[in-house]
Amino acid sequence: MKELRNKADLIIFLSHIGHHADRKLAEKIKGIDVIIGGHSHTKIEKPVLINETIIVQAWEHGKALGVLDLTLIDGKITKFDGYLKKIIPEEINENISIKAIVDKYNEIVDSVLNEKICIAQTDLDGGNVRKRETNLGNLVADIIRQTAETDVAIINAGGLRASIKKGDVTVKDVYSVLPFNNYIVAIKLTGKQIKEALEHGVGAVEKGEGRFPQVSGIRFSYYPKNKPGYRINEVFIKGKPLEIDKEYSVATKDFIAAGGDGYKIFGEAIKDSKNFIFSDTSKYLRDLVVEYIKNKKIINYTNEGRITELKD
């Protein structure tokens, strides 16, 4: 810090370690004038002063402009004030120079989203994912399982938001199916826990809830008219009957791993760090799907009897 101080009027630290860590930094390292933080998406409406270090952070996703006014006398900060100015679109007349910038970027975005990445030889069904196995559910679950290199994959149908028509498939089509910023997580579950997860998944099929499971590496049958919790009949993992006490590697999405859509069994399993296998927060699922089908060039997916609804 002494070396920097000799060369600079002010020492401004651009951090990306979260507000919690910024405070610790200011407590431990003397001589930083300002820390402009990020990572924790903290909305600091008034600058924080720790020792002699001013800490600011401007929330997230460009929702606010952080303003910090410093008064310096003889190179020393004698006064400071700051605030967050919310960024809110205003109804104004079109500005030709701004429009040109927006058009330029729209063109770039459109060229990415409209890129034809493969040909689907069948319609990929996103309309029935909350009721039964569909080829689209199979495709996405397979990509998740293959990416995570696990025994099985279980995802919630609620994350699949559209169908894809037979023919040319664009990036935009995949983004419409998977609009959420989900990434893949893999953990260990016992056979008992997998069965419980599937029970939960089919527990409200009659209501069309998003928890209905789409699966890979699993084949199971269930009685939709049984009482919830007593619906699953047989479960096979990679063609073999599920073993209740055996540990399996299971891939899913971060949303489910956190216990989303009521999948508490996943949320419980991650309590023990020994159950954690894999997660990659840097790659969204939709981009993995784009990558996968782009490499395949032609997609021909069908239902394979992974999920069988029993009548009696």
Add this chain to the structure above:
Amino acid sequence: MRIFVNNKPIELLPGMTVRHALIKAGLLEEIQVGKKVYDEWGNELGLDGELKEGLKLFVRTKRINKFTK
């Protein structure tokens, strides 16, 4: 990673965010009806904010102004 939501311990995986903490705590719906998330110093947090071991989050309707200097 263990954090706390409204003083209750929540276990999450590394890299998970405020949103995951709320899903796990069953409080995400509270945000959709207008509640906000705050850190232990009373600063509002965005849902995509990264978490750190031991962090304390509070979900409530109104911000309690705290002296932050």
